[in-house]
Amino acid sequence: xxxxxxxxxxxxxxxxxxxxxxxxxxxxxxxxxxxxxxxxxxxxxxxxxxxxxxxxxxxxxxxxxxxxxxxxxxxxxxxxxxxxxxxxxxxxxxxxxxxxxxxxxxxxxxxxxxxx
Amino acid sequence: xxxxxxxxxxxxxxxxxxxxxxxxxxxxxxxxxxxxxxxxxxxxxxxxxxxxxxxxxxxxxxxxxxxxxxxxxxxxxxxxxxxxxxxxxxxxxxxxxxxxxxxxxxxxxxx
Numbered sequence: 001x002x003x004x005x006x007x008x009x010x011x012x013x014x015x016x017x018x019x020x021x022x023x024x025x026x027x028x029x030x031x032x033x034x035x036x037x038x039x040x041x042x043x044x045x046x047x048x049x050x051x052x053x054x055x056x057x058x059x060x061x062x063x064x065x066x067x068x069x070x071x072x073x074x075x076x077x078x079x080x081x082x083x084x085x086x087x088x089x090x091x092x093x094x095x096x097x098x099x100x101x102x103x104x105x106x107x108x109x110x111x112x113x114x115x116x
Numbered sequence: 117x118x119x120x121x122x123x124x125x126x127x128x129x130x131x132x133x134x135x136x137x138x139x140x141x142x143x144x145x146x147x148x149x150x151x152x153x154x155x156x157x158x159x160x161x162x163x164x165x166x167x168x169x170x171x172x173x174x175x176x177x178x179x180x181x182x183x184x185x186x187x188x189x190x191x192x193x194x195x196x197x198x199x200x201x202x203x204x205x206x207x208x209x210x211x212x213x214x215x216x217x218x219x220x221x222x223x224x225x226x227x
Contacts, residue, residue, distance in 0.1 A: 033214065041219075041220075043204070044217075045215065048214050059214075091159065104151075104163075105161060105215060107158045
């Protein structure tokens with residue numbers, strides 16, 4: 001009964017490199033949400049995806065950031081040409097349907113990205 | 117856009133004391149959810165409130181949703197060291213059902 005799986009747990013990238021973060025939703029969940037948490041801050045919505053569709057990307061920076069959720073495989077959050085300001089914890093959550101069920105969102109353990 | 121503010125930002129209590137965090141919105145909320153995040157951990161869902169004036173309890177935790185559905189509170193009775201963490205309220209916004217999180221209240225409990 002695996003929950004939301006994120007990998008890697010920790011990722012170190014040099015400035016200018018690419019970061020790829022993966023999220024496998026809970027079994028039976030077809031909706032994925034990505035959130036970013038800067039140090040000592042709250043969670044900020046980035047993007048909401050359904051299989052093969054981006055539903056809402058209003059929280060995604062216009063440049064360097066992209067997300068996908070292919071028919072097969074995990075959801076990927078890609079950050080190109082990383083900068084120090086991208087250092088944060090990136091959390092993924094999944095739900096079975098558009099509207100949150102009574103149990104709320106299940107979050108993965110997150111990926112802590114450090115840009116050096 | 118919708119803003120959800122939480123107060124206090126930080127609270128330090130001694131074990132056994134009570135703790136309350138408040139969540140305030142400038143607009144009416146369709147629902148309110150509460151999450152707990154341990155240091156270095158990920159947010160864990162605690163509860164969801166939907167109805168005006170709703171009160172729910174989970175052992176030492178009491179959750180309230182205001183009559184106007186613009187505020188909510190989480191009260192912990194007789195805190196324990198296991199209560200340490202940051203407590204976030206969150207609410208769905210817009211038609212895409214994305215969760216907007218409050219600014220969080222970090223709770224520190226010492227013996």
